[in-house]
Amino acid sequence: MKIILGVGGGIAAYKSAELARLLMQDGHEVQAVMTSAARKFVRPLTFAALTGRRALTDLFAIESAIEHISVAVEHEMLVIAPATADLMAKLAHGLADDFLTTLYLAFTGPVLIAPAMNVNMWQHPATQANLETLRQRGNHIVEPDSGYLACGMTGPGRLADPEFILEAIRHASRPRRRDLDGETILITAGPTQEPLDPVRYISNRSSGKMGYALAEAAVARGARVILISGPVHLPAPRGVELIAVRTAVEMREKVMENLKDAGIVIKAAAVADFHLAKVPDQKVKKTAARISLELDPTPDILAELGKKKDDRLLIGFAAETQNLHQEARRKLESKNCDMVVGNLVGESEGGGEIGFEADQNEVVLALCTGETLTLPRAPKREIADRIFDEALKLRLALYATHGR
Numbered sequence: 001m002k003i004i005l006g007v008g009g010g011i012a013a014y015k016s017a018e019l020a021r022l023l024m025q026d027g028h029e030v031q032a033v034m035t036s037a038a039r040k041f042v043r044p045l046t047f048a049a050l051t052g053r054r055a056l057t058d059l060f061a062i063e064s065a066i067e068h069i070s071v072a073v074e075h076e077m078l079v080i081a082p083a084t085a086d087l088m089a090k091l092a093h094g095l096a097d098d099f100l101t102t103l104y105l106a107f108t109g110p111v112l113i114a115p116a117m118n119v120n121m122w123q124h125p126a127t128q129a130n131l132e133t134l135r136q137r138g139n140h141i142v143e144p145d146s147g148y149l150a151c152g153m154t155g156p157g158r159l160a161d162p163e164f165i166l167e168a169i170r171h172a173s174r175p176r177r178r179d180l181d182g183e184t185i186l187i188t189a190g191p192t193q194e195p196l197d198p199v200r201y202i203s204n205r206s207s208g209k210m211g212y213a214l215a216e217a218a219v220a221r222g223a224r225v226i227l228i229s230g231p232v233h234l235p236a237p238r239g240v241e242l243i244a245v246r247t248a249v250e251m252r253e254k255v256m257e258n259l260k261d262a263g264i265v266i267k268a269a270a271v272a273d274f275h276l277a278k279v280p281d282q283k284v285k286k287t288a289a290r291i292s293l294e295l296d297p298t299p300d301i302l303a304e305l306g307k308k309k310d311d312r313l314l315i316g317f318a319a320e321t322q323n324l325h326q327e328a329r330r331k332l333e334s335k336n337c338d339m340v341v342g343n344l345v346g347e348s349e350g351g352g353e354i355g356f357e358a359d360q361n362e363v364v365l366a367l368c369t370g371e372t373l374t375l376p377r378a379p380k381r382e383i384a385d386r387i388f389d390e391a392l393k394l395r396l397a398l399y400a401t402h403g404r
Contacts, residue, residue, distance in 0.1 A: 002029045006080035006100045008087040009037020011150040012116035012159035019162040020050045059099045072106040082116035082159045092130035114142040119155030140172040143359040171382045181222035186262035190230035192248045194275035197284045206270035207357045208232035217384035228254045248298035266315045306336030318342040328366040340366045
């Protein structure tokens with residue numbers, strides 16, 4: 001594949017040289033395009049030596065006045081790593097004042113952006129708004145890792161490892177599959193909020209990102225998707241039928257209302273386990289005295305679905321802090337699921353946050369056939385596609401052996 005490697009300014013630019021080497025080793029043709037700031041950190045000669053092609057730099061020091069157009073047409077994918085806060089702002093708002101930003105506007109193929117910057121710059125609302133604009137436009141985003149940064153601070157902002165970016169490039173370049181055409185898939189996502197009074201509630205840390213990634217993947221593969229979501233801070237994926245709920249009881253009601261049309265049901269929501277059966281009409285005032293709450297179990301939606309699934313494929317989720325394989329297998333059997341996706345929440349073995357609130361995940365798939373598969377750390381969107389890959393294989397196996 002012919003890939004343009006856009007290099008933004010910042011200390012992380014040195015990692016782009018390693019990414020160029022990995023891409024060449026992977027059999028791709030690589031054309032480096034550098035911003036003026038990137039040339040302060042890495043010389044164009046470095047990329048010329050690694051790729052066998054001169055790095056493109058100045059918009060006005062080129063052989064043709066439309067070279068940015070010809071480069072855009074001749075290549076199949078644009079990768080920008082690192083993308084600084086300034087560069088992301090330009091891309092998001094269509095500003096084109098150098099070769100790379102002009103090329104971005106002229107490029108019509110898949111675009112992958114790997115940001116890197118100071119943690120405060122990354123978390124600034126302006127940067128996050130630009131990020132969401134780029135994501136909604138269809139750009140693939142490889143979010144930065146957390147760790148010690150060159151500025152001396154610690155937090156998210158470090159450019160993802162080149163090997164990880166390479167895997168994301170492979171995923172983004174795969175031909176779009178339409179293997180879910182004609183399917184109706186019911187997905188639950190996010191937390192539930194169980195009120196204690198008119199202003200307080202019990203909930204959990206679920207961000208809904210995994211369930212929303214599954215919905216996005218299913219739509220991309222041709223499915224009709226009904227997404228029943230608890231309260232989250234995420235835009236609805238394009239093409240889904242979004243049903244917003246708040247409590248476990250409301251989620252159960254909407255799941256059962258929409259169950260009849262679904263051939264695949266994925267319970268990715270982190271439903272609260274307990275709720276207050278009788279919620280006070282007025283706010284409970286704070287006093288010096290201790291109070292006790294009598295909580296009742298919320299409806300076990302997954303167990304109920306296990307009894308009603310018929311020939312549907314039922315996939316549950318298990319977020320655990322220990323004994324992942326055993327707990328995923330236990331849940332599979334006790335809830336009568338066909339697959340349970342288990343993930344440890346917290347730190348992964350390779351470092352970095354996974355599970356709740358993170359943009360990456362690593363999971364095990366416990367299957368009703370007795371197999372257990374391990375999916376290594378990857379963006380949740382990629383994990384979503386892998387889950388569907390295995391779900392379709394599982395359904396074929398179940399049809400072959402049980403006629404369902």
